[in-house]
Amino acid sequence: MKNLIIIAILLVSSLAQSQTDYEKGMQKAFELWRNNPTEAENMFERIAKAEQDNWLPSYYAAQINVTNSFGIQDEKKLSIQLKKAQDLINDATAISKNNPEILVMQALLHTAWVAFDGATYGRKLSPKVAKLYAKAAQIAPKNPRVAYCKAEWDMGSARYFGQDTTPFCKDLERAIELFANFKPESPFHPKWGKERASQVLASCKK
Secondary structure, eight states: OHHHHHHHHHHHHHHHHHHHHHHHHHHHHHHHHHHOHHHHHHHHHHHHHHOTTOSHHHHHHHHHHHHHHTTOOOHHHHHHHHHHHHHHHHHHHHHSTTOHHHHHHHHHHHHHHHHHOHHHHHHHHHHHHHHHHHHHHHHOTTOHHHHHHHHHHHHHHHHHTTOOOGGGHHHHHHHHHHHHHOOOSSTTSOOOOHHHHHHHHHHHTO
16 A cells, blocks of 8 residues: 555656656747747657647647748748648647647648748648638637637738728737737647737728
């Protein structure tokens, strides 16, 4: 009986230490992200290898690659970066299927290709983006990133075809309201997007 108690104590201590290491690592990665995205990405990937049942590190490593891909003019460089992002998204999806946050990141990856060359990639990827946002909205209708990113995508599509973007202002307003009431599951779950949504809404009203 005494041995069982000792084993239980050691197991709990080990889990607590693992949790502490995870929290410290994630905090450090977020701090690095401000000034050194590459180092932050590397740290997220190292955490992902240690936390193989946690989708968040792979998700954030993918987000860094996706975010930094916008504006790249070299197709070969873009392809390498987004291929890496896709692999990370696949890793996150394998851990957490039908996750609206991951679906949004997948949609943003496709959007990066459309932004690079709309004439080449728009026809192929636009339906996929629309489908991803529709699925994410069905799963999590009150997720602010789903609402905001879908609204910005719809505005971009309307602008591309010379259509009025005003109808989507109300969707952005709803997204801002959702941000105000949204509570992430943990300190490390996604909570980004409010600032950008506010900027898009401000330009929408001009």
